[in-house]
Amino acid sequence: MSSFYDLLIGPFADFAFMKRGLVACLALALGSGPVGVFLVLRRMSLIGDTMAHSVLPGAAVGFMLAGLSLPAMGLGGFIAGITVALISGLVSRYTTQKEDASFAAFFMISLALGVLLVSTHGSTVDLMHVLFGTILAVDDAALLLMASVASVSLLLFAVIYRPLVAECFDPMFLRSVGGRGGVVHTLFLVLVVLNMVSGFQALGTLMAVGLMMLPAVAARFWVRQVWSLAGLSICIAFASGYAGLVLSYRFNLPSGPAIVLTAGGFYVASLLLGGNGGLLTGRARRRHLAR
């Protein structure tokens, strides 16, 4: 009994950094879960990835000006991410180039600029920190930022939920009834960037998107409504965060990859066993029909 306690609860009771890490995971899950669901529904799964990388030069500038301070790096990252998102959006609107192509172009420019800035003005350790993050070094200021992002995200989702769903399902219909699809799309992109910024302190720019996408695509194998997808995705993200922290403590693993790999485990399990089109359950149904 006591070994269960030592394994599953003890670390969080004994160490403030584990406690903070867990709260950070909850905040990240609340914001990133719904964002990931809508990224998948808008077929922007990979755009999420490119957005995460484009945050880098802004974070680097923030780091150069203010040192290892999350608010400064976060603000820089937010500005860089939003700039890339808006420029790509404009390019796809005014030229024949599709949004994913212009996103890819601007994110590469942004990423290269970021790496250049970090490597000329910081050490490799700093670059590693920005790329991979350290959830166990989250301080009060960072925690406050993550909690604020989560709150703002949930509130904004509540406000734009109906038009956002309509815009994903049938954009032409929404425009025909005078709905402001463009405004909703832009607000959604702001949410994506905000949650990226919130995630990169904990998981780094490379993997922040992991806690966004993996729970969302895993949830797709279980439920069939947007609200239930978002809810389940939050639960999977938080469970991944908790289990990842436990694993990282027990086996002395880096926390970021441990969390994202746990989320990956949830995805593979859902892929195989999910009640809504999972591979194994789907096969069982086919066999049943064949008889």
Place this chain on the structure above:
Amino acid sequence: MSEPLVSIHDLTVAYERHPAVHHVSGSFAKGSLTAVIGSNGAGKSTLIKSIVGLLTPADGKIELHGLKAKDAAFLPQSVAIDDSFPISVMDVVLMGLWRQVGAFRAIGKRERWLALEALSLVGLEDFESRSFGSLSAGQRQRVLFARLVAADSPLILLDEPFTALDARTTLDLLRLVTRWHDEGRTVIAVLHDFEQVRRFFPDSLLLARQVIAWGPTEQVLTADNLLKARAMSEGWDEAAEICLGIGE
């Protein structure tokens, strides 16, 4: 001709400076039921998207009498809709009430009742909690027609509503279109099947980027006009040079 609901004055709509609809003038009478026909690329979809306000004219204008563009009920081509989207049939139909509830107002008993009524009208009783993606193509189109019913609009525009549907579904939905006509609504539909047009649509508009013929169907669907429309679409590229200054 009776009182017009939609008047079009010398309308030109262009994509990247190539006109897709070219100097179109005319009007859809209040309560009329019109089929818009023509070959691929003849500007049929462009015309009705312009009426709904989805496209901005390069030249000329569209006048709606007594209603706004966003008051029209519009059914986009089925390819424009994400049919794997996780949404219930009820929520799709409720979208038709957007003009009343908008983005924020609550959906109550009355709205749900209207949606259920609309579903029973298209023959989908008890389908409201099904997932839209789990339906067949024909059932999905019935749900989208229920969304139009719920919108209760005086002007209904359909972009290729019967593409890839079986005969039974097509006939049921055509009956609904006829019912709308009997209720005095104005219906404009982009269609391909001339047999359907002859049977169900009193008026027709034959397009080949410009108007070839517009009026009672039997006077529009003549061998002469169809030949002319075909020649127009084939000879278009040379003709494009002549009209300068459009959309520049």
